[in-house]
Amino acid sequence: MSSPLFVSLGLTAFAVGGPLLGQDPSAGSGASGAAAVSFAPTTGAVQLVDGQLLGHGADYRVAFGDDQVEFTPALGRQVSRTSPWTFTLTTVDRDGAHLGRDRATRSHQDNIVRYGHGTFDEVYEVRADGLKQSFVFHRVPAGHGDLVVRGRVTTHMRGELVRDGLKFDADGIGHVQVDPVVGFDGDGRTVRGSIAWSATGEIEMRLPAPFVDRATLPLTLDPLISFFAVSSVQDEEDPDVASNPTTGRSLAVWTRYYASNDADIMGNFIGADGSLVGGTFFIRSTVGGLAFDPHVCFVEQNTSFVAIWNENLDVWAKGVESSSGALTPLAQVTNNTAVEFNLDIGGDISGVDNDAIAVWGNATQGVIEAVQIQVNPGGTLSPFIPAAISPTGAQWIDLDPAISKTDGGAGRHLIVWDRRFRGSAASEESDIRGWVVDRNLNLLEFVVIATGTDDDDNPDVDGDGANWVVAWERETDAGSGDNDVLCAALTYDGATSSYVIAAGEVVVEGDRNDDERKASVAWLGNSVLIGFVDEVSGSNDDAFVKSLDPFTCTLCEGEFNIEIGNPDTDTVAISAFMGGLFGTPPKAIVLWDPEDPSSPDRGIQGSVFDAADGRSTDFYGGPCLGGGTAFATCAVTGNASFTIRVQRAEPSTNAFLLISPFANEFWNRGCRIMPDLFTSVVVPNGPTNSMGDSRFLIPLPATSSLVGASFWTQWIVDTAADIGTSQALKVTIE
């Protein structure tokens, strides 16, 4: 007699690619959405996480103890309790004759976990679509009669025998399915066994005696595969993503909810082409505890991603090495009684330093706190002591901070947050404030971005270390719940430690009686990508990204659909990178978390955004002899606001702009001039301002034949000592 057991759970694939980013026909801009590809994992994974051996498939977690296996379906955070299903082997016998079994010895390789019991093995294969359990006998069990395997199942889920096996109901949301038993021997002969269940929690799997008597070795009790299907369960949320700007490899992180009080932090690498690299892995699992709100950044110096999350209302962190995916030991960033929430993190990509900067809101004190997290050689993390960067105010509380994803290579971040004024509950007045900080978290300049009596919330920010774009949501009428998404651009002068709002409070999306919110920002160099969700109905938000000029917040490439239709999307996360090769167009990874009540959960979705914002390639470094840094943003046909800029050149000095279709390198006292001086148009543009900035507006005709045309441009300033040059740009119109 035999009784194989198989437990299989369904999973939800992390799909990078997802739907093609749609194009707003009104934008009239070049196509930017990458071809979408959906990737479903073909295997599960087994992983040692913080000393525990864990496995996971698409929609479950399995924890392998010394002698028991705990299977937990991911039911989403709408379920108030987690639903583990634990199996412990009790006996193996033939007609009452117990097989001797040794104490289990556990081992694992790849996605297989094996418990050795001497004469037989208890084997678990962690698969994408479920957990496959097998009992493999190395000699024919002595005795007569059926071969019977018994185990104890511990779960609050109610089990019942059904026609095809055993089914455990998970609060009506789904079920764990144990399919009928099958036995097969070394010659491939098979036989169907049976399964039994008692209300006391014992499960019995049986193979018939004649088959066992004649079986050749090895004899295996093997389950058939079945699925635990969870319909419309939103078990994966809160995506964030960061990118290695050199290689284009990105790390996506998100929360997988098993219940509202049981969540893990998951991760998956994504290649520069948008394909998944390797499988999904645990970044953090407390196996029954709650880890959520993950954020991630990249630190160049030790080529490591740094992920932070909220665990028991403290901040925790881990490093993830960019190439190998090796996880560093767990690091606790805060350990106090205060309530930390709304985390964010930005990394140093200059290679000069090895720090990430994490920020969060301290809800207990109503302030914004921040900390450097040092990524050490070898991968360990050393958090510094957190400190408040906003003062406690009697008139306000500070909350919902965000930090630029990178320092832009310039060693500076912008941290922004929502300052909500007390006593103004009726109007819910709140503003956007911020600090420019350096890589060592020295506070450089306090920034005021949105003021007035409006309700401005939930900012996000990204930039290049000298220029940033901030996007946030503003409630159009107090208490209406009708938010718009706004944008501001600011530029910072390190020499004078001052900033200028280059564009302030520009409405990105502001349909009347239509709630737009959850803005996210990614700096792509020649454009900035703003993600947001847009209300369709009360429970259905669609998701979009808009490509804007990073200095004016005016439309660059246009608006692109990310998700429209039935799914309800809560979050859009974006991370920019430069494609991994010098001169290749910038790209961004866009992630979102659709929930569709009418169809199976699709998990976290993603796509690559290929910027067609006027490819602008830097040649020959940065400023030379006070020539400043040049920008030629949003070089797209029909851009009547196309502007070529220089920043941080020598102040109050005559600036000239060179434009030529050709390059012909000349040197002048160590500075290279790339546009061909023989054909160049030389534009006298007057003196730079007190920050050393100048700009020249030169509309690009709306001529499709200009697409692909290139030109060279460079700024020259006539300083007292000599002529200084910006870096040269080769701009390709898109």
Added chain:
Amino acid sequence: MQNRHIFWSSLALSGLVFTAAAQDSPAAPISVMRGASGLAQVDGALRGVGPDYRAQFDRDAVSYTPALGSAASRTYPFELRFAHARRGKAILASAVPTDVHRVDRTAYYDRAPGARERWDVRTEGLELGYEFATPPAGTGDLVVRLRLQTDLVLASRVDETTGAFYHAEGIGGVRVGGVTGIDARGRRVAGALRAHADSLELVLPSAFVDTATYPLLLDPLIGTDWVVAGTSFDEGNPDVAYEVTDDHYLFVWQHHFSSSDVSVRGQLVDELGNLVGGPLVIRDNTNVALEPTVAAANGADRFIVAWQEGASIFGPWDIMAASVDAATGAVSPAATVAATSANEVRPDASGDRRGGQPWGFVTWEVDGAGIRVAKVDATGPGAPILDSTVSLSSAGQKPAITKSGGEAGFHCVVWDVPLVGIRAAAFDRDLVVPQTDHPVVTLASVPGGAAVDGTGSEFLVVWDQLEPSTTIGLRDIYCQKLLFDGATFSNGAGPTAVSAEQNRDERDPAVGFLQFKWAVAWGDAQAPGDPSLAYDIAVLMLDLTTCAPCGYEWTVAGTGLLFDGNVEIGAARAGGGSGGDKAMIALMSGERAPPFNTEVRAQLIEAVGAGGGATTQGGECGVPAASSLNGKLALGNSSFAFTLNGAEPGVTTALFALGAEGSTFPCGGCQALIPMVSVPVPVTNGSAVLPVPLGCNLSLVGGRFAFQWWTVGTSASPCSLLPTVSFTDLRVGTVGL
């Protein structure tokens, strides 16, 4: 006697208006008036005038007043008084001139025996020079000091090698150019300008002064360089070609009105460099027209002009063409040569030099898709008619084409394929392409592209390439000879370095076929090491076969405007006819600082200069006859010959005697040359010709020799030793350039 002669020149003073508004004024006329400067006695004073200044030459001072326009609140004279010239403690010249006089447009101040100061009144300003006929006494640097009186303010940036600015009110002022020393051999050295608020010192290094040498080397330049277009300082990117029927050159260039308005202008010039008529508007619409190129369609007596044109400085670019009447300058309507959806750029033009052939040819680069060439009919005043187009290559960039197809009728196009090298193709007037993609040279990078010219069967390709191990983009100039038999190419001499001075930037070359030699010109950094946009145009003649130097390198620009480049050569030979060793050089000359005000300048050159000539020593006796030279006694003159005329009738033979100077023997009152070489030459009707093609052996230059014709069988002779031999005058010749 060792005679030394230092011609120290190129201290240029020029008025300059800095304001962009003045430069950008679309209404500003294009002044191409070579004669827009002059020097004359007016009201008892010697006065000079140019388009942007006036000057007065008094005995003790020279006053230069820039025309700063109505924006200036008053005038700002710039007055210079000679203080002294010295070497060490030796005072060479005093402040009081012994004489002041005018020759044409030059004022001379005789400062000392053999030392004089000269002021050339030029369009762009005054050019100050000092001439020393003999080696200056003393030791050390040669220093000339001038006292300065002006209210103009010396700009804080002074460069001893390239010049200084004195300015006022932020609207303009006076530029003082750099100092250059040139000896009679054409050797040049950069001096130093020490500019102060109240004085100028011009310094020439002692090493050069000590080693400057004479032989008699006549520069093959004829005329000085001059401004084709320059008043508005927005002219650049020139090209030039010659048409034989009307004996005119046509210069074309791009004129910048604004960032969105760039037009093509032109100017006819005669064989001596005189402007013919006014400036020509070849293309002026709302588009941007760049990279003009010109060639002669001899059979149509017209020039074909092509350019790239786009709606904005960003393109998209098409290739356009027009023709220009070589006699009148009448410009035809423009025609489209290539206007696909791709960007067509970098046109270069060629013409058919043969009579009766009205064809022009234009090659260009299709961005990312290779090289094309089109044939256009330039007949008549209408727009050129596109005949046909062929593809020469699906890859490559920066094409260049010969100015003509030569008598053989084969045009050569070269182009650069990055990481591969320079390739070549030839085609005939029907655009039949016997061979394409011929490998000229394998190179990873040809930053300035290649240039080519030739005869239809022989071509010279020149290019620039990076100096080995350079970290600052320094380039050298190389050449490669190509032979074409009507079907296939083969490589001749080369690759050969034309100019490859270590640590000096030499770039953007041009080449012309000048009948006896190849002329190669390029941008030549004034200083070694890290350049500072200070470039002159250097020219070197090359042997037609070996590509070895056939003369000395000299500089045609360096006028003080300092940033000279973008040189092109329009050889007379390409424009038709059977002769012509002349060519016009066109170049862009600009300031070294933004906004890089530029003008188009020109220089007439010839392959064979005045030569060294011959002097008569006397000694003729017997029946008289005349000894003469056929052609210039100049290096590389392959058609040179010694001739005898007027020999006694009946004489059938003459001996040409060649010997050393002073090596004679007396015979009955005759001075007969002791011949080292004697060549019998048949005499016909009293004349004899002995062709002596002069090669390119540089050691010949400056060489002196004596020669004499002996006519054999004359009816009388006072020389009893040779009673039937008469002698022409003994002559002494010198090989020159």
